[in-house]
Amino acid sequence: MKRKPGIWKGRTTMEKIAILGAGNGGHAVAADLGRQGYETSIYSRSAATLEALTARGGVAYTGCFGEGFSPIKTITPNIEEAIDGARIIIITVPTIALTWYAHLLAPYLNESHTVMLNPGHTGGGLHFVQTLREAGNAKEVRTCETITLTYGCRIRGPALVWIPLAMTNLRLAAFPGKHLDALFPTIHTLFPNVVPGTNVLETGLTDLNAMEHPPGMLLNAAWIEHTKGNFRFYFDGVSPAVARVIQGMDDERMRILRALNERAGLDMRVMSFIEYFYEAGLTSRAALESGDMYQALQESEPNKPIQAPDSLDHRYVNEDVGFGLVPMVEIGRWVGIECPTTEALVRLACVMMKRDYWHEGLTLAKMGVDQVPVERVGEFLWEGHL
Amino acid sequence: MKRKPGIWKGRTTMEKIAILGAGNGGHAVAADLGRQGYETSIYSRSAATLEALTARGGVAYTGCFGEGFSPIKTITPNIEEAIDGARIIIITVPTIALTWYAHLLAPYLNESHTVMLNPGHTGGGLHFVQTLREAGNAKEVRTCETITLTYGCRIRGPALVWIPLAMTNLRLAAFPGKHLDALFPTIHTLFPNVVPGTNVLETGLTDLNAMEHPPGMLLNAAWIEHTKGNFRFYFDGVSPAVARVIQGMDDERMRILRALNERAGLDMRVMSFIEYFYEAGLTSRAALESGDMYQALQESEPNKPIQAPDSLDHRYVNEDVGFGLVPMVEIGRWVGIECPTTEALVRLACVMMKRDYWHEGLTLAKMGVDQVPVERVGEFLWEGHL
CATH class of the missing domain: 3.40.50.720 (NAD(P)-binding Rossmann-like Domain)
Structure with a gap:
């Protein structure tokens, strides 16, 4: 080959x-x-x-x-x-x-x-x-x-x-x-x-890392800080309750995609985390068929052995919150979709890390779309400008 | 005696x-x-x-x-x-x-x-x-x-x-x-x-349990679910990052008290978590003097040996969110104080437990104060009615 x-x-x-x-x-x-x-x-x-x-x-x-x-x-x-x-x-x-x-x-x-x-x-x-x-x-x-x-x-x-x-x-x-x-x-x-x-x-709104990493980090904060990450991040660190938060964020992400499609006449695929995860070779067919987030993450053989980071001061928070969750919430705002679960994680990250991810992360202005009416986003994405 | x-x-x-x-x-x-x-x-x-x-x-x-x-x-x-x-x-x-x-x-x-x-x-x-x-x-x-x-x-x-x-x-x-x-x-x-x-x-807004328990539970979700609570809840489970969330909530709580005092002409004591915690005999003099939340919780001898609950389905979430954090956010709204950190925890609890704590918890209406203008709250609390 x-x-x-x-x-x-x-x-x-x-x-x-x-x-x-x-x-x-x-x-x-x-x-x-x-x-x-x-x-x-x-x-x-x-x-x-x-x-x-x-x-x-x-x-x-x-x-x-x-x-x-x-x-x-x-x-x-x-x-x-x-x-x-x-x-x-x-x-x-x-x-x-x-x-x-x-x-x-x-x-x-x-x-x-x-x-x-x-x-x-x-x-x-x-x-x-x-x-x-x-x-x-x-x-x-x-x-x-x-x-x-x-x-x-x-x-x-x-x-x-x-x-x-x-x-x-x-x-x-x-x-x-x-x-x-x-x-x-x-x-x-x-x-x-x-x-x-x-x-x-469409690609930007399929950010699996942003869905997995911040909940896995923030919702196990003391476990990471106490053990210096001595547990399997994706396997032990994603319990049923953590998986429900990932599901909650994924629901919000899909709502944004649907609203963009509707309001801008786009035809982006609205696929779930589990569907992408399966397509990427990261989980089992059985998990795909179950539609169950916890099962999908438990049955990720490539992810299973990976250890947790030894500190919260890591790209799983600093990058995935500011450059994953913040633009997601911003795009949601742009199309009128509230993202309370995603926002909650951003807020906690700000408090825990004493950083303002809302400010340092990707806003609509930094993405150059704050002046783009949602209805014309398709034209903007195709031409590169309005 | x-x-x-x-x-x-x-x-x-x-x-x-x-x-x-x-x-x-x-x-x-x-x-x-x-x-x-x-x-x-x-x-x-x-x-x-x-x-x-x-x-x-x-x-x-x-x-x-x-x-x-x-x-x-x-x-x-x-x-x-x-x-x-x-x-x-x-x-x-x-x-x-x-x-x-x-x-x-x-x-x-x-x-x-x-x-x-x-x-x-x-x-x-x-x-x-x-x-x-x-x-x-x-x-x-x-x-x-x-x-x-x-x-x-x-x-x-x-x-x-x-x-x-x-x-x-x-x-x-x-x-x-x-x-x-x-x-x-x-x-x-x-x-x-x-x-x-x-x-x-004044007493209601000094809810130390509501400050400690939900962060300790929700921010260690997989640790609790994975180990069935096999760690010391207040000692191992409150790491520096978790303590910063507790501090963030405590700042919001104190802002509410100050706003109530100002707007209603009340004279409630605005004491910090650490001050109450010390007064209650739950932490050291050194922690009080440091003003450091992490130190205050680490140096709580009575709390130190207490193990974590074996499940998230526990009064530390179900009671302390719905009957601790929800009324706090509601009272905040009443007096015009936003509580983003406290709200973030309520939201996560809802998603993690698949319960609507906003609905089942204590609203202003359930407390009988939704029709009470903030300016007249002192009179209401004294007389029992307006």
């Missing part, structure tokens, strides 16, 4: 692919694309993060792709060097860092670039483009995004990444949406696990 | 004291009053609950009053028999049961009775009187209440109660408030640990 470069339909020359961010996701993308024979560059704003990669000249991997080593042609903390000659730029950073990356890239991006946010989380792509524009970039940059990282993966040693699974049926949406048809074949060649999504709100 | 009956100032004959409810609190009150030489009756709506007491003719006790046995003259599931000849009636039941008791007592109570709710929780006394009125009782029954039970206590065997501590400086308020001066000496003779409170809102 090894793919050779240069076989993309309509292309005859190989293109360099730039990977920005050298955390778990950046390591995994470099490993996978290298494994497939692509030429890659990798950038990190922290030179220290790159040391091990530089020392080995690439990244080793284990997991669902077997064992191997992928060379990386350019390993650099210099953004110009990283993106030089690359028309495909894959950003694999926490969404909390996207503002910073948009400012970094604003001077360089233009209509020739395709930027993939891997992942974009909820509203991350809209926020990224809005920040580019605020930073003075008036070009129509083609962006696309998935809701979650294309792999389950963890760095396991110096320049060594473990990739236990590739997500399946992961929706990819573009902004402006009109570019999806042109983009999709390219991205699908790189990531055969993506399927086309309707628009970035 | 044993007190003899018949020594109350202005009284020359001994009066029978009726105790309604035969749970932890009923056992402890019967033990303590019996120990002091008073004649008591005890009522339970469940005959089975009374069997052990009947078999022994009273209740044995251990703890802060030493070891002993208190005879109980009348042990009965018949309310007429229980209150016959008693002018002092002490109700020691969960506030969730007060509606039922108000209906039970409505045909019998009149101006000659003093009813003590031990405890009344938040708004329980107002609710009790409002229910009496709705049940057709137009008499001016004298009621009084404490916010929490006058003892720490647990039934430890058949007709055996363990009373590790008597609360200290527990405020007692009357409704109508004008009767406090007349009531107080009598109640103080029975319970030397009470001090006079300003009114039932």
